[in-house]
Amino acid sequence: MAKTMPWWTGAVVYQLIVRSYADGNGDGIGDFKGLTSRLPYLRWLGVKTLWLTPIYPSPLRDGGYDITDFTGIHPDLGDLAAFHRFLTAAHEQGMRVILDLVLNHTSDLHPWFQRARWAAKGSPEHDFYVWSDDPTRYSDAPVLFRHFESSNWEWDPVAEQYYLHRFLRHQPDLNYANPAVQESMLEVVDFWLERGVDGFRLDAVPFLFEAEGTRCEGLPETHAFLKRLRQRVESHQRDVLLLGEAIQPVQEAAPYLADDELHGAFNFVLTAHLFAAVAGGCTRQLEACLVQSEQAVSGVRWALPLRNHDELWLGDGHLIPQEVIQTIRVGLPQGQGHWLNWGINRRLAPLLNGDPRTNRLLHGLIYSLPGMPCLYYGDELGMGDWPGLRDRDPNRTPMAWTPDRNGGFSSAPDPLLVLPPITAPGYDYRVVNVEVQKQLQGSLLNWHRRMLTCRRLLPALHQGGFELLECSHPGALAYVRSTDAMTVLVAANVTGAGASFSLDLTRWQEQRTREVMWGCDFPPASPEWFVNLPPYGINWWLIGEVESEPPGPGA
Ligand code: GLC
Ligand code: CA
Numbered sequence: 001m002a003k004t005m006p007w008w009t010g011a012v013v014y015q016l017i018v019r020s021y022a023d024g025n026g027d028g029i030g031d032f033k034g035l036t037s038r039l040p041y042l043r044w045l046g047v048k049t050l051w052l053t054p055i056y057p058s059p060l061r062d063g064g065y066d067i068t069d070f071t072g073i074h075p076d077l078g079d080l081a082a083f084h085r086f087l088t089a090a091h092e093q094g095m096r097v098i099l100d101l102v103l104n105h106t107s108d109l110h111p112w113f114q115r116a117r118w119a120a121k122g123s124p125e126h127d128f129y130v131w132s133d134d135p136t137r138y139s140d141a142p143v144l145f146r147h148f149e150s151s152n153w154e155w156d157p158v159a160e161q162y163y164l165h166r167f168l169r170h171q172p173d174l175n176y177a178n179p180a181v182q183e184s185m186l187e188v189v190d191f192w193l194e195r196g197v198d199g200f201r202l203d204a205v206p207f208l209f210e211a212e213g214t215r216c217e218g219l220p221e222t223h224a225f226l227k228r229l230r231q232r233v234e235s236h237q238r239d240v241l242l243l244g245e246a247i248q249p250v251q252e253a254a255p256y257l258a259d260d261e262l263h264g265a266f267n268f269v270l271t272a273h274l275f276a277a278v279a280g281g282c283t284r285q286l287e288a289c290l291v292q293s294e295q296a297v298s299g300v301r302w303a304l305p306l307r308n309h310d311e312l313w314l315g316d317g318h319l320i321p322q323e324v325i326q327t328i329r330v331g332l333p334q335g336q337g338h339w340l341n342w343g344i345n346r347r348l349a350p351l352l353n354g355d356p357r358t359n360r361l362l363h364g365l366i367y368s369l370p371g372m373p374c375l376y377y378g379d380e381l382g383m384g385d386w387p388g389l390r391d392r393d394p395n396r397t398p399m400a401w402t403p404d405r406n407g408g409f410s411s412a413p414d415p416l417l418v419l420p421p422i423t424a425p426g427y428d429y430r431v432v433n434v435e436v437q438k439q440l441q442g443s444l445l446n447w448h449r450r451m452l453t454c455r456r457l458l459p460a461l462h463q464g465g466f467e468l469l470e471c472s473h474p475g476a477l478a479y480v481r482s483t484d485a486m487t488v489l490v491a492a493n494v495t496g497a498g499a500s501f502s503l504d505l506t507r508w509q510e511q512r513t514r515e516v517m518w519g520c521d522f523p524p525a526s527p528e529w530f531v532n533l534p535p536y537g538i539n540w541w542l543i544g545e546v547e548s549e550p551p552g553p554g555a
Contacts, residue, residue, distance in 0.1 A: 006239040007096060008199070008263065008372060009300060010462025011241075012452060014047035015065075015308055016076050016377040019418050020398050023409055027081070028416030029397070030409070032078035032086040036250055038401075041434065043093050045445075046452035047375060050090065051201050051243075053309055054100045059109055059170075063309065063396065065100075065170050066107035067205060070188040080195075087196050096198035098241055103185055104204045105171040112184075113172050117158040127178045130164035130210060141166065145341050166207045166216070176208045176225055180404070186232045193233065201240025202226075205256060206246050218252060226261050232357035243303055243372075247313050247342075250289070254296035264372055267293055267302040268313050274365060275312065275351070276320045278358050278536070279327040281495040283477040285320075287468055290479075299370025299466050306362050307376045309396055311343035312351065338387055338394075347375065347385035347395040354426050356444050357536035361492060364538035367451050368481065369492045370466040380448040381437055384427025386420060387518055397422055400433035407433055454516050454540065460486045473501040478534065480543075486515070487543040493533035502528040508543045516540040 024033025042050065054064035059073045064074065090097050106113055112128050112415055119125035121156040126455035135153035143149050153162040154169040164173045174181045209221040233240045243264040246253045250269050256262045263298050270293060293302055314320045328351065332338050338346055352358040359382050366373040378399055385394040397419045401408030407421040407429030421429050439446035455461050464481040471478045475495035481488045487508065493499035513522040517540065523529065525543055533539065
């Protein structure tokens with residue numbers, strides 16, 4: 001018998017920040033109580049996998065990616081009991097939960113680091129971190145957060161040595177060459193798996209090991225540790241998703257997806273090409289990237305984000321032409337620090353100039369391309385951002401639930417809120433919120449819900465093969481996703497003008513074609529099957545007769 005697919009095959013991953021999602025105790029900070037009360041919304045929307053950004057105790061100098069205790073819950077969010085109640089409720093409602101696991105570093109306030117700096121040089125405690133007397137060691141490793149740091153080393157007056165930090169200076173890198181570090185992090189994995197979590201988003205995986213004369217990224221020792229991690233997870237005897245974050249070209253990210261390593265990895269190159277396609281009105285680079293991604297590993301292994309809690313990465317200057325990047329930046333308020341580290345720290349809607357057509361277009365693509373589409377909380381509403389906030393806070397503001405006080409996020413007086421809710425013109429929470437959009441038939445929210453319903457009913461979109469079709473229009477692309485039982489055709493127009501072209505559907509000659517979203521019949525498949533798409537239009541069609549019907553207008 002064929003092995004059943006693991007639960008994450010084609011899963012839609014909804015990413016949220018607990019402290020920005022829903023405040024259950026009125027202190028102005030989102031928490032597990034609030035999130036638990038919003039699970040019915042997520043179920044209604046149709047997402048079944050939740051990715052929570054770090055929930056652990058932390059001084060919050062890097063959005064919680066600076067951790068002081070890997071096996072605790074940040075007191076603002078609740079405690080382990082509140083987490084347990086949340087996880088149980090999520091499971092009861094048919095959802096899976098994956099946690100962010102930050103392997104590479106800790107906060108400098110972590111007891112391990114405090115112990116290390118006072119411990120004798122050469123002792124196992126000291127060697128939990130990477131120390132050096134010479135700050136030019138590993139000088140081929142680039143500084144990643146170059147808007148904040150100018151070196152990867154920081155002097156510690158207690159240890160009287162420098163310590164390595166690939167990210168911020170208060171985030172010392174753990175020393176994976178020390179077996180005790182490896183074992184400690186594997187125990188963290190055991191801890192959460194024993195508490196029932198369904199997987200991990202592995203933060204910053206390329207940087208675990210260092211070697212002189214290299215960029216210190218994706219070294220063989222790093223892959224070896226990730227394979228160890230995979231074995232450890234498998235010893236728990238259930239399907240646990242390991243989803244890695246490696247912001248790298250496709251051919252460098254693909255090795256993490258070796259059969260005995262991670263199950264999934266984000267395809268950030270594809271994300272960049274999606275934005276560039278819309279900005280430049282051309283699909284050729286996007287098509288090339290799709291082919292390359294599919295050749296590197298079977299496409300279903302890629303996670304496909306549009307936006308997340310970080311800046312939008314647009315490559316290292318060679319990936320996307322400068323004039324296209326400039327087009328993306330035009331329309332964003334200038335002089336507000338929106339270009340950060342390696343990309344733009346803005347939310348999806350402002351990046352798309354508030355145009356719901358491009359929100360639908362880009363999500364319509366990731367919902368139908370091979371892989372695990374990722375939806376960032378608030379993007380289902382076209383929520384805005386606060387460009388003036390520090391670091392990546394502009395796109396981490398509270399979720400907008402209702403037109404009431406604080407957008408229904410919290411009953412606290414607004415100076416106490418974790419971050420200000422959006423009141424920017426065009427994005428005011430009194431207009432852009434869940435309650436209002438639920439009631440408006442044509443809202444973005446209802447569109448997302450319908451697309452996710454359609455996607456659930458079409459297994460070809462979860463696990464089907466992928467094939468690009470020949471398309472003569474430079475601003476359009478077309479592809480099919482198919483299993484033995486069904487074929488779904490997708491065509492999209494990334495330009496601001498209408499697009500008209502024909503597709504060669506000889507293979508499906510005379511078979512019935514139906515638009516998926518509303519179930520309307522189209523002309524039967526033919527060698528010259530005409531497609532007309534409005535500006536930024538996208539459509540899904542079902543080819544042939546299948547057992548599971550598209551939902552139809554009443555769904
Ligand atoms: C990842 C996270 C980012 C964080 C960094 C350091 O890139 O996505 O938010 O700042 O790792 O932990
Ligand atoms: Ca709270």
